[in-house]
Amino acid sequence: MKPLQLKFSVANMTVLTLLSYANANAQNSGVQADLRSSAAVPIRGGVLPTAPAGGVVAGEQTWVCDAAVGFAPVANAETGVLDPFLEIGTVGDIKLPISSTTVPATCGQSALQNNGFTYITQAVVDTKNTTPSTARGILRTALDPNTGEFVGPSSYIATTAGLDGNQPTAVALGPDGNLYVGFLKNGNIKKVVNPGSGTTQVVQSVGNTPQGHPARAIAFVGNDLYIASVDALSVIRNATTSSCTGGCNAVTIEDGFTGETHSGVTSDGANAVYFAVAGSPQVPGSSQIWRYTPSNATFTFVSQGGVEKNGKNPSNFSFVASKTNLLALDAGSNLWIGDDTSNANATGAGRLWTISAAALVTLPNGSTIGGSNTQAIFNALRGPWFMGFTQSQFVPTFNPDGTFTATIAPNIGGVTTDSGIWTLTPPKVVQPFTNPQVHLTLTDTKGVVLFSADFLLINADTLDAVMPWTSNLGTPISGVLAKQTP
Numbered sequence: 001m002k003p004l005q006l007k008f009s010v011a012n013m014t015v016l017t018l019l020s021y022a023n024a025n026a027q028n029s030g031v032q033a034d035l036r037s038s039a040a041v042p043i044r045g046g047v048l049p050t051a052p053a054g055g056v057v058a059g060e061q062t063w064v065c066d067a068a069v070g071f072a073p074v075a076n077a078e079t080g081v082l083d084p085f086l087e088i089g090t091v092g093d094i095k096l097p098i099s100s101t102t103v104p105a106t107c108g109q110s111a112l113q114n115n116g117f118t119y120i121t122q123a124v125v126d127t128k129n130t131t132p133s134t135a136r137g138i139l140r141t142a143l144d145p146n147t148g149e150f151v152g153p154s155s156y157i158a159t160t161a162g163l164d165g166n167q168p169t170a171v172a173l174g175p176d177g178n179l180y181v182g183f184l185k186n187g188n189i190k191k192v193v194n195p196g197s198g199t200t201q202v203v204q205s206v207g208n209t210p211q212g213h214p215a216r217a218i219a220f221v222g223n224d225l226y227i228a229s230v231d232a233l234s235v236i237r238n239a240t241t242s243s244c245t246g247g248c249n250a251v252t253i254e255d256g257f258t259g260e261t262h263s264g265v266t267s268d269g270a271n272a273v274y275f276a277v278a279g280s281p282q283v284p285g286s287s288q289i290w291r292y293t294p295s296n297a298t299f300t301f302v303s304q305g306g307v308e309k310n311g312k313n314p315s316n317f318s319f320v321a322s323k324t325n326l327l328a329l330d331a332g333s334n335l336w337i338g339d340d341t342s343n344a345n346a347t348g349a350g351r352l353w354t355i356s357a358a359a360l361v362t363l364p365n366g367s368t369i370g371g372s373n374t375q376a377i378f379n380a381l382r383g384p385w386f387m388g389f390t391q392s393q394f395v396p397t398f399n400p401d402g403t404f405t406a407t408i409a410p411n412i413g414g415v416t417t418d419s420g421i422w423t424l425t426p427p428k429v430v431q432p433f434t435n436p437q438v439h440l441t442l443t444d445t446k447g448v449v450l451f452s453a454d455f456l457l458i459n460a461d462t463l464d465a466v467m468p469w470t471s472n473l474g475t476p477i478s479g480v481l482a483k484q485t486p
Contacts, residue, residue, distance in 0.1 A: 031363065033306035033337060033353040035317055036086045037077075040308070046075050046087035049350035051323070052338035054110035054171075056118055057330035061148020063118070064088065064326060064352070065107035067344050071120055071141070073148070074352070086352050106344070108169030108325070109217050111179065116145040117196045119157075123167035123184055137164035138171065138181065140195065158192050161203040170218040172225070176240040180206065180225060182215025187229065189215065189236065189250070207248035210234050217327065219267040221294055225250075226273050228262035233275050233292070255292065255299060256370030264327030266335075271295050274302065274335060277371065279321040285425050286374050287319040289327070289337065289355075291366065298366030302335075303355060304426070319353075326352075333357035373436035374424050377457050381422070384484040385463070387451075391474035394451070395484065396442060398422055404442060406450070408473065420444035427454040431466060448472055455481070 037049055050068035057063075062074040066088050078084035108121040122136035141154040156164075163181060170182030179195035182188070187209035193202040209215050209229045217228040225239035227250050234250035257277050264276035272291055279286030289302040305318035319339050326338025335355040342349035381398040388394075396406040405419045425439045436457040442450045453469030461483035465476065 030301045030303045031355055031359045033303045033319075033355050034083060035306050035308050035351060036083070036354055037350070037352040038085060038308055039348065041077050041085040043087050044075070044077055045091050046077070046089045048348035049088050049338065049340075049352055050347050051106070051325070051340040051342075051344035052350045052352060053107050053325045054120060055326045055328045055336055055338065056110045056112035056143075057328065057336070058112055058116065058118070058143040058148035059146050059331075061143075062086075062330070062336065063110070063143065063148070064338060065110060065120055066350070067106050068347050071107070071110070071139075073150075083354070083356075108184075109171045111171045111173045112143070112145075113173055113196065114145060115196070116143045116151060117141075118143050119171055119173075119179055119195060121168040121171045121181070122164075123169050138168055138179070138192070138195075155199055157195055157199050158201045158203050160200050161192075163190070163192075163203065170215040170227070172218045172220055174220055174225070174240045175223060178240070180218060180220075180239065182209070182218050182227065182229075184214045184216075187212035187214060189218070189225070189227070189239075205246040206239055206244060207236055207246065207250065209250050210252045216261070216263050216325075217265045219265045219273060221267050221269060221271065221273060224294070226265055226267065226275075226292075228265035228275050230261050231259050233257070233262050233265070235294075253292065254370065255290065256373055258373055258376065260373075260375045261322065263322065263324050266327045266329050268329055268333060274327060274329070276319075276324040276327050276337070278324065279319075280375060280378060281321045285318050287321045287324050287339075288371070288426070289319075289324070289335070290371065291360075291363070292370075293366050296366075298368055299370035300363050300366035301371075302360070302363065303337075306353060320351075333360065335360060367430075369430060369432065369434065372426050372430060372438055373457075374426065374438045376436035377438045377440075377455065377463070378424055380457060380460055380463075381424075385481045386484050387481050388477040389471075389474040390477060394473055396422075396481075406442075418444045418450065420450070427466075429454060429466070431456065437466075453479075 055064040075089040142151040167184035179192040189206040261278035337353040441452040454466040463481040465479040
């Protein structure tokens with residue numbers, strides 16, 4: 001069905017309005033993640049996670065790099081319970097000290113080799129305890145690949161290559177057996193040749209991220225290396241080939257989150273790439289997990305949060321914006337997610353989530369349209385806008401802190417003012433267009449929803465509402481928010 005079109009005039013400006021659309025490309029609602037760590041559950045002998053970052057699963061044992069206790073095993077906090085609550089183990093000899101002092105280092109991704117060698121990126125020692133921060137590099141240790149028990153010993157690798165100074169945070173093992181690394185200080189992608197032997201390996205350049213911007217995480221599908229960087233999802237094709245030395249730069253994948261931080265990526269190595277979008281604290285639910293299928297270049301929305309398992313708090317929980325750093329698949333194709341509610345400022349404020357393989361297979365086939373680019377609309381919302389209603393004229397001014405002020409001019413005369421908060425959330429229904437799209441809600445200080453609707457960003461000065469909408473202001477003449485000033 002073609003969109004219905006209508007022209008109208010506002011302040012001598014002609015606007016083309018799209019009033020109704022076919023819902024041929026409705027975004028699926030995703031699945032709820034299981035919140036597996038919670039302050040509401042007693043701890044048996046471990047601690048709650050603190051800013052969990054990289055993680056690996058050896059056998060049935062999960063390990064995470066925790067900002068408070070270092071690289072440590074995950075333990076069950078309940079017995080005899082399916083999918084129990086989890087804690088970070090601190091008892092016994094299996095805790096791995098990951099710095100030369102008693103202060104553990106923060107880290108990024110971790111990678112597990114078939115023989116149990118595990119590689120942990122360490123950007124800096126925990127800055128809460130060490131000033132100035134000290135670079136560390138890449139730590140290699142050993143786990144039993146069948147049981148997940150700590151075997152050791154541990155040592156830093158490629159110690160003469162200067163990797164530590166660039167703050168390695170992304171790591172993945174290639175099908176060629178080499179270790180590929182990305183960094184926080186630059187967009188270089190390098191590989192450590194034969195990482196399991198010795199400590200002074202040869203390090204070679206592979207290429208760069210788009211625009212040379214810092215990487216956050218990397219993952220392989222076949223010989224193709226997928227990169228989550230501070231502003232893109234991208235791929236280096238045939239990254240493992242001998243000809244790919246220094247000049248094999250990444251190509252951006254148009255995933256619908258242009259310019260947004262991609263904080264994590266993992267893959268099944270075959271045909272599924274899961275990536276995390278950092279989102280914005282002012283856009284609830286904008287920190288999301290998506291799945292990209294390389295074989296047909298489609299995207300599937302996976303999750304934006306979940307619920308607490310013990311039922312004590314029935315409210316939905318969203319992933320924390322900018323802090324969804326841990327993303328890993330285990331051998332059973334279950335997805336592990338880690339975030340932190342305090343920006344690593346509070347011990348025990350981290351969280352671990354899982355999405356079962358059974359839940360992931362229920363997701364529908366993907367769409368060629370990816371995310372909704374809510375950040376683009378967020379960036380455009382500054383200054384006053386205008387929308388005409390049958391009964392009145394509505395002029396909201398959007399403030400950067402998420403508040404708004406508005407004037408309402410009824411047709412019968414007079415002007416009233418109102419104020420409140422505005423929120424952006426993913427659109428209720430994704431439309432079959434490449435335009436940035438979002439659900440915008442304005443709620444005044446009395447809790448009255450003045451207006452709530454899905455919007456398309458037509459251009460920098462025009463937001464087009466998609467019916468149906470909710471409004472206490474009457475029926476819009478146009479369904480268009482038009483920018484009052486540049």
